[in-house]
Amino acid sequence: MPAAAAAAADYLRLGEAEAVLVRATATALALAEAFCGQRLIVRGFEQTLVAAPGWQRLAELPVRAITAPAAGAAIDIDGHGIGWVRSGAAVTVAYSAGLAANWDLLAAPLQQGVVLLAAHLFEHRDGRAEPPAAVAALWRPYRRMRLAAEARP
Structure with a gap:
């Protein structure tokens, strides 16, 4: 996650990732995995x-x-x-x-969605603003949904 936090810090033009941003990035990555229904980083x-x-x-x-x-x-x-x-x-x-061995090998839309959400969580720490709709749009192609229980023959 340090690479994801560094990417979010670059996006926010921060010189150094703060503890709040590290937590926001961890949360954004966990939410991405929950939304997509799969692990992103191996x-x-x-x-x-x-x-x-x-x-x-x-x-x-x-x-x-x-x-x-x-x-x-x-x-x-x-x-x-x-x-x-x-x-x-x-x-x-x-x-x-996991989908990718590390942050750098993760698909660009997944990376951008995590960065946008981490930046949003950092900028709106009071929780009063809705997350950007672009986040779900970026992640949607990677979403795995189970409509029924898989059975192995």
């Missing part, structure tokens, strides 16, 4: 799955790699970046998920 996750006979879906998207499956567990990552695990026993799975 990072690690652990998820414990209960014993089940069929395939179980990993929670975070898009899965890049499943790094620590339990012995005897079958794993797969489908073409949509959904991670799947099948195991007859309860397992804890370590995996990485």
Whole structure:
């Protein structure tokens, strides 16, 4: 997130990212991930799955790699970046998920939306102004929505 905070600081023409701006940027990035329904910057996750006979879906998207499956567990990552695990026993799975390896590799519209929202949160710390509509417009092409539960054959 330091790169995102630096980008927002540049946008606001601040010499140095202040603590308030760092918090606003972290919030903007978290809101972007919630809006888009996927992780933007790759990072690690652990998820414990209960014993089940069929395939179980990993929670975070898009899965890049499943790094620590339990012995005897079958794993797969489908073409949509959904991670799947099948195991007859309860397992804890370590995996990485995210669209881009770092801030600099994130798509420009996602970056700009985070910067605009961070700047908005910084400039309107009193919370009295609506966020810019452009933020949602920038993020909308990257939004993943679930209309029904995915089932693995």
